[in-house]
Amino acid sequence: MKMPATVPSNPHEVYEGDWEGWADFLSLPVITLQDVWNGREGGRIPGEPKRIQIHKPVTRAERCGRCHTCLNPRLKQACLTVRRARMEEQGKERLEPAGA
Known part of the structure; x- marks a missing residue:
């Protein structure tokens, strides 16, 4: 995809004084790590x-x-033994036809 002529390929250099980051340049909401951890x-x-x-x-x-x-x-x-047995049972159930 080709970028429009009005969008610079190096915005961090063109807007050097006002550059705050890609999220600000692309108008994306700022999500902090704390927001991610708190859901x-x-x-x-x-x-x-x-x-x-x-x-x-x-x-x-x-x-x-x-x-x-x-x-x-x-x-x-x-x-692990019980978990493995349950997973094998689930695998067999998936492989068996529904009408059998």
Whole structure:
């Protein structure tokens, strides 16, 4: 795409005294890092959870007690054996035809 003749290719040099940044030049809203962390960047709908749960939580009763994450509770992760089994079940469900 070719730029119009009225738009300089080096605006930071042309507008050297008034240059505030690309966001100002392109008339974009200024989003600070604090806005992103607080969820005010406009991408999240109020009332929705901040994280999307892809996998169901694994309760302590469901843990195998043998894998690396079960033996080290400080990792605070789900049991890898149970997670792997659930993912395999989901994969099989996707591969099976709907009418079977």
